[in-house]
Amino acid sequence: xxxxxxxxxxxxxxxxxxxxxxxxxxxxxxxxxxxxxxxxxxxxxxxxxxxxxxxxxxxxxxxxxxxxxxxxx
Numbered sequence: 001x002x003x004x005x006x007x008x009x010x011x012x013x014x015x016x017x018x019x020x021x022x023x024x025x026x027x028x029x030x031x032x033x034x035x036x037x038x039x040x041x042x043x044x045x046x047x048x049x050x051x052x053x054x055x056x057x058x059x060x061x062x063x064x065x066x067x068x069x070x071x072x073x
Contacts, residue, residue, distance in 0.1 A: 001016050001061075002058050002064055003016055003063045003064065004064045005065050010038055021056060042067055043067040046062055046063070047062055048065070
């Protein structure tokens with residue numbers, strides 16, 4: 001199982017999923033109407049390291065963080 005956390009204004013509770021890569025996560029989340037707009041713009045980190053490939057392998061215990069864009073000064 002991996003933990004998925006939704007940071008900032010996404011405001012969703014963490015999820016526990018049995019998935020092998022970020023492609024599988026994208027498939028799960030695209031069925032969630034509240035996530036469709038966020039998925040286009042979020043950065044993704046696995047165990048606090050930014051990743052860009054949906055083929056990034058995952059193992060049990062990993063933490064995936066979805067980071068929405070923010071503006072600040």
